[in-house]
Amino acid sequence: MEDSRIALPIGTTLDRFIKKKQDEFQYATGELSQLLRDIALAGKVVNREINKAGLINIMGPIGNQNVQGEDQQKLDVLANIRFIRALTKGGEACAVISEEDEEITDLCNDGKYVIAIDPLDGSSNIDVNVSIGTIFSVFRRVTAVGTPITEEDVLQKGVEQVAAGYLLYGSSTMLVYTTGHGVNGFTYEPSLGEYFLSHPDMKIPEDGKIYSINEGSFASFPEPVKKYVNYCKDNQYSGRYIGSLVADFHRNLLKGGIYIYPPTASAPNGKLRLLYECNALAFIIEQAGGSASTGHGRVLEVKPAELHQRVPFFVGSKNMVEKAEAFYRK
Numbered sequence: 480m481e482d483s484r485i486a487l488p489i490g491t492t493l494d495r496f497i498k499k500k501q502d503e504f505q506y507a508t509g510e511l512s513q514l515l516r517d518i519a520l521a522g523k524v525v526n527r528e529i530n531k532a533g534l535i536n537i538m539g540p541i542g543n544q545n546v547q548g549e550d551q552q553k554l555d556v557l558a559n560i561r562f563i564r565a566l567t568k569g570g571e572a573c574a575v576i577s578e579e580d581e582e583i584t585d586l587c588n589d590g591k592y593v594i595a596i597d598p599l600d601g602s603s604n605i606d607v608n609v610s611i612g613t614i615f616s617v618f619r620r621v622t623a624v625g626t627p628i629t630e631e632d633v634l635q636k637g638v639e640q641v642a643a644g645y646l647l648y649g650s651s652t653m654l655v656y657t658t659g660h661g662v663n664g665f666t667y668e669p670s671l672g673e674y675f676l677s678h679p680d681m682k683i684p685e686d687g688k689i690y691s692i693n694e695g696s697f698a699s700f701p702e703p704v705k706k707y708v709n710y711c712k713d714n715q716y717s718g719r720y721i722g723s724l725v726a727d728f729h730r731n732l733l734k735g736g737i738y739i740y741p742p743t744a745s746a747p748n749g750k751l752r753l754l755y756e757c758n759a760l761a762f763i764i765e766q767a768g769g770s771a772s773t774g775h776g777r778v779l780e781v782k783p784a785e786l787h788q789r790v791p792f793f794v795g796s797k798n799m800v801e802k803a804e805a806f807y808r809k
Contacts, residue, residue, distance in 0.1 A: 612725025
């Protein structure tokens with residue numbers, strides 16, 4: 480075997496990549512870079528907890544419900560604690576909006592950034608060892624540093640995001656993020672404790688053959704969504720639905736496809752939350768050349784009215800999302 484094949488280069492570490500790209504960010508003072516490192520570190524801790532979940536008593540429901548009325552899993556609560564702790568110690572975030580907390584968490588510091596986060600997306604899949612994830616959004620606070628956090632700081636449109644990303648805990652753990660200059664993916668190498676650049680400049684195909692939707696609720700879908708699903712079937716598209724938003728999104732980002740969570744009888748505004756799920760993934764998909772819509776318009780242009788606001792969500796390959804919107808226009 481050639482020497483060059485014995486020791487192939489692993490690649491660029493996340494820290495080195497962040498430093499190299501820092502000048503692309505208009506507020507390049509190092510604060511956002513540190514914030515991304517804090518999130519990456521918390522992701523390592525959560526990854527460790529997930530990997531040993533079956534060996535210690537941190538699986539299953541904790542016996543409480545979150546603000547949405549959903550049963551909290553033990554790992555939901557643990558992940559929320561880990562991320563808020565990392566962001567608090569890092570000092571760059573002044574406030575956190577989390578799926579697991581009813582109100583804004585004011586970190587009482589001079590940080591300039593507000594974080595919206597779903598600490599553990601797809602947590603109902605934990606007990607069956609299916610891929611789950613973390614989704615995060617980063618905004619610059621609007622009010623003066625040092626003053627109390629207000630809703631004005633957190634109820635910002637998605638177009639105001641300065642960074643967004645997700646962690647996918649699956650067959651390998653990945654961090655994918657954007658600061659508005661394309662999308663890059665990093666794979667975690669646990670023996671070294673480092674994220675390495677594995678998916679540079681990620682782009683979603685303009686078209687795809689995968690549609691991801693919970694067809695168990697088909698009877699209560701709006702008529703345009705029913706027609707679009709039937710259109711997908713008529714054109715022999717593949718139905719792929721994991722039930723973990725991050726996992727479904729990641730597959731479609733790589734292969735081309737559309738993910739849909741429409742309004743239903745039980746969730747007339749959809750189920751996914753605008754601030755800490757839809758905005759982040761919409762920012763990422765647009766940076767990768769795709770599209771994200773409520774069925775009636777661009778997700779990133781929706782002005783939030785409350786912390787846990789829900790919206791219908793159509794996200795993925797540009798042509799597929801446009802086709803779904805066309806059924807609404809008809």
